[in-house]
Amino acid sequence: MTASTAVRRRPAGVGRRLRRWLDWMAIPTIVILAVVIAYPIIEAIRVSFFDYNLLAGEAGAEFNGIENYSKLATDPVFWESLKNTVIFTGGSVVGGGMLGLVMALATENLGGAWRWLRGVLLTPWAIPVIVVSFLFRYVFDQDSGILNALLARVGVADAVPWLTAPEWALASVTAANIWSQAPFFLLIFTAALGSVPTEVIEAARIDRASVWSMIVQIKLSYLRGAALVGALIMTIQNFNNFPLIWSMTEGGPAYSTTTLLIYVYRLAFTTYDLGYASAIGVIWLVLLLFLAGLFVRTLRGDRA
Amino acid sequence: MKTANRLLRRTPAGVIIAIALVITLAPVYWMLSTSFKSPQEATAQNPTLWPHEFGLANYEKLFGGTLPFSNFLVNSIVTSLIAAVASVAIATLAGYSFSRGRYRLRGAVSVLVLATQMLPLVVLIGPLYLLLLKLHLLNTFLGLILGYTSFTLPFAAWMMKGFIDAIPTEIEEAAKVDGYSRFGILVRVVVPMTIPGLVSTMVFVFMNAWNNLLYPLTLMSTNTKLTLPPGLLQSFTGQFKTDWGGMMAAACITSIPLIIAFFAVQRSMVRGMTAGALAGT
Numbered sequence: 001m002t003a004s005t006a007v008r009r010r011p012a013g014v015g016r017r018l019r020r021w022l023d024w025m026a027i028p029t030i031v032i033l034a035v036v037i038a039y040p041i042i043e044a045i046r047v048s049f050f051d052y053n054l055l056a057g058e059a060g061a062e063f064n065g066i067e068n069y070s071k072l073a074t075d076p077v078f079w080e081s082l083k084n085t086v087i088f089t090g091g092s093v094v095g096g097g098m099l100g101l102v103m104a105l106a107t108e109n110l111g112g113a114w115r116w117l118r119g120v121l122l123t124p125w126a127i128p129v130i131v132v133s134f135l136f137r138y139v140f141d142q143d144s145g146i147l148n149a150l151l152a153r154v155g156v157a158d159a160v161p162w163l164t165a166p167e168w169a170l171a172s173v174t175a176a177n178i179w180s181q182a183p184f185f186l187l188i189f190t191a192a193l194g195s196v197p198t199e200v201i202e203a204a205r206i207d208r209a210s211v212w213s214m215i216v217q218i219k220l221s222y223l224r225g226a227a228l229v230g231a232l233i234m235t236i237q238n239f240n241n242f243p244l245i246w247s248m249t250e251g252g253p254a255y256s257t258t259t260l261l262i263y264v265y266r267l268a269f270t271t272y273d274l275g276y277a278s279a280i281g282v283i284w285l286v287l288l289l290f291l292a293g294l295f296v297r298t299l300r301g302d303r304a
Numbered sequence: 305m306k307t308a309n310r311l312l313r314r315t316p317a318g319v320i321i322a323i324a325l326v327i328t329l330a331p332v333y334w335m336l337s338t339s340f341k342s343p344q345e346a347t348a349q350n351p352t353l354w355p356h357e358f359g360l361a362n363y364e365k366l367f368g369g370t371l372p373f374s375n376f377l378v379n380s381i382v383t384s385l386i387a388a389v390a391s392v393a394i395a396t397l398a399g400y401s402f403s404r405g406r407y408r409l410r411g412a413v414s415v416l417v418l419a420t421q422m423l424p425l426v427v428l429i430g431p432l433y434l435l436l437l438k439l440h441l442l443n444t445f446l447g448l449i450l451g452y453t454s455f456t457l458p459f460a461a462w463m464m465k466g467f468i469d470a471i472p473t474e475i476e477e478a479a480k481v482d483g484y485s486r487f488g489i490l491v492r493v494v495v496p497m498t499i500p501g502l503v504s505t506m507v508f509v510f511m512n513a514w515n516n517l518l519y520p521l522t523l524m525s526t527n528t529k530l531t532l533p534p535g536l537l538q539s540f541t542g543q544f545k546t547d548w549g550g551m552m553a554a555a556c557i558t559s560i561p562l563i564i565a566f567f568a569v570q571r572s573m574v575r576g577m578t579a580g581a582l583a584g585t
Contacts, residue, residue, distance in 0.1 A: 020407045020408070021407060021408050021409055022407055022408075022409055022413070023401040023405040023407050023410070025397040025398065025400055025401035025405070025486075025487075025490075026397070026398050026401040026402070026405070026413055028394045028397060028398070029394055029395065029397070029398035029417060029457060029461055030413065030417075032394065032450075032453055032454075032457060033417065033420055033454070033457065033458065035435075035450075036428070036432060036450060036451065036453060036454035037420050037423065037428060037454050039431065039435065040427075040428040040429075040430075040431035040432045040435070041423070041427070041428065041431075043430075043431035043434070043435075044427050044428070044430065044431050047430070047431065054430065054433070054434075057434070099324075102320060102324070103320070103321075103324050105317075105320075106316075106317040106320035106321050106324065107317075107321060109317070110321075117321060117325070119567070119570065120325065120328065120329070121324055121325065121328050122566075122570065123328055123329065123332060123563070124328060124332075125566065126511075126559075126562050126563045126565075126566035126567065127332070127559055127562070127563070128514060128515050128532075128533070128558050128559055128562050129515045129517070129533070130515070130517060130532065130533040130536055130537065130555075130558060131335070131555040131558050131559050134335075134536070134540070134551050134552070134554075134555045135331050135332075135334070135335050135552075135555060136331070138334070138335075138338070138548050138551065138552065139331060139334065141548075143347070144346065144347045144348060144351065144546075144548065146334055146351055149350065149351045179327070179328075179331070211316075236422045239424065240424045240425060240426070242425070242426060242517065242518050243515065243516070243517035243518065243533060246517065246537075247517065247533070247537050261424060261426050264424075264426045264427065265426050265429075265518070268426075268429070268430045269522060274430050277430060278427070278430060281424065281426065281427030281430075282427070284424060284427065285423065285424070285427060288422055288423065288424065291422070292419055292422045295422075296415075
């Protein structure tokens with residue numbers, strides 16, 4: 001035992017004997033989370049084994065074993081939503097990450113008064129999600145949207161139905177999401193660039209390294225940890241991204257922008273099939289726990 | 305030669321920054337400019353960069369028309385503010401406990417709390433709906449605020465832990481010698497020292513609540529009790545579908561509180577968020 005812990009735990013002997021299991025200050029948080037998170041999770045797992053209609057409630061629920069789960073295998077919408085989730089999440093993380101990286105590298109050496117420019121680049125982060133969706137619904141509008149107007153001016157004559165054609169909708173929604181999330185990566189990368197040791201940069205400068213090789217060979221290797229952490233945080237967040245997609249397309253046209261989240265929501269609150277919705281939710285919880293485990297391990301490895 | 309070299313080094317960065325600024329600000333400018341346009345101009349095939357007929361009609365319609373916009377606005381402000389204050393009060397206790405507590409389950413509890421941050425809200429909303437139904441809290445602000453805490457409290461607790469970790473313990477030791485209780489130390493010594501962190505955490509919770517669509521959409525059924533996201537969504541996908549001017553005016557007003565709050569505490573909020581995320585284990 002080191003001296004400092006001995007001091008903190010005074011009086012030493014008594015403190016040790018009375019060392020409690022829990023601290024009352026943590027209890028309000030635990031109680032609230034037990035009510036709004038732990039209970040719903042346990043309920044969701046239980047309900048996933050029932051034919052449970054949200055409107056009929058407990059009385060109309062019938063135990064049906066793993067039927068909800070076996071239904072998944074042959075449900076084409078489930079597989080399409082899984083595919084859409086992967087495309088949306090992957091596209092957003094990769095796109096946002098690249099954009100954030102480029103902006104971080106470009107603004108790295110901004111000095112003095114010019115530094116506020118980086119602050120301006122954070123603006124999309126402060127814009128409410130509902131506003132982002134309205135904004136891009138307007139930008140992508142087939143008839144009066146600015147994007148088609150610009151394309152027409154450049155000479156691409158046909159107006160593209162960005163949000164109403166199944167082949168474009170998912171890409172358009174992802175683009176809007178990238179716009180709103182790039183600032184997160186800008187921040188993460190800016191912080192990481194700040195931690196590159198100056199001696200390394202100095203040494204490279206003496207070796208007359210070009211800007212390009214400085215970035216590729218030196219700085220990027222210091223950014224790997226931040227990139228990993230940022231990507232994992234945003235992967236989890238985009239897996240759970242409901243408001244943007246719902247308010248831009250409601251999952252349509254057809255099922256082209258239906259992610260797992262949208263599908264679960266529709267099942268629970270449009271068709272009221274809470275049992276089946278919960279089964280998908282549970283599958284997905286397992287997927288997320290796996291990701292979360294990866295996240296924790298990455299952080300541990302990063303700090304070691 | 306030297307300056308030329310430096311200029312050459314700087315130019316690509318300058319060009320990239322310029323492009324990034326345009327990508328960032330063009331949609332925002334477009335929103336602002338459209339909100340002052342007449343309906344005809346807003347839906348014109350050939351968009352104008354600057355409103356030809358500058359007018360406040362869109363804004364007047366929001367507050368004087370059939371849309372219960374001021375209800376949405378007030379509901380959003382009230383519920384988000386209460387959620388922010390309540391969450392931060394509880395999160396400060398938890399954060400202090402995670403930071404300074406010496407008890408066996410400390411590590412397990414704090415990681416468990418952080419893990420809840422990653423759960424999909426949509427999976428929780430069905431059972432939560434039924435629970436609030438049983439408690440007769442459906443379609444009440446109390447129920448909604450309780451729902452908000454499910455996704456704001458965990459991270460807020462971690463942010464507060466991060467800010468409290470940064471405070472040296474010596475002052476608390478001194479206060480302890482002076483006979484303060486643990487709670488007294490927290491309220492009189494720690495909280496005053498972490499005001500910037502407290503405010504940023506509050507802004508973080510406020511932003512999250514302000515942005516949330518799922519909970520009010522499912523938990524509130526009376527139209528006038530909706531907050532901005534579901535309220536605007538229902539209004540502007542229904543009868544006012546292509547009222548772009550009105551939509552952009554509503555978007556501007558919805559953005560203002562968040563933009564002000566965000567830039568007021570931007571620096572320390574980012575520090576707190578990255579501390580919470582990076583020190584996560």
